[in-house]
Amino acid sequence: MLSKKEAQHLPSTVIEEFKNSVAFKIIIEDHIQEARNHIYDEEVKALEADCMEEGFIRGFMKSVHTVHHKAGAEIEGLTPSQASSDPSSDSGGEGIESEL
DSSP states (O other), X not given: OOOHHHHHHHHHHHHHHHHTSXXXXXXXXXXXXXXXXXXXXXXXXXHHHHHHHHHHHHHHHHHHHHHHHHHOOOOTTOOHHHHHSOGGGOXXXXXXXXXX
16 A cells, blocks of 8 residues: 555656656657648748749739830830839839739
């Protein structure tokens, strides 16, 4: 039979033994992997999509500027300020975003 003092320490002993066990380490590793997967699936893929869209828009606007500059043609829907601006001097796409 256990003494009252031993019985009080038993739960903490069991918990400490479990923390040192292989099963606990596997559970923790599984949770870490699930968190990594979530971060990749939700956060990184969303950022990839945003970057691809932003890159497409920036590239499209640069192409429009190039065509306008080389051909000297007017492009329907392009404002005079958009037609005269230089896309290579664009700072991080801010001008393109404001044009949209």
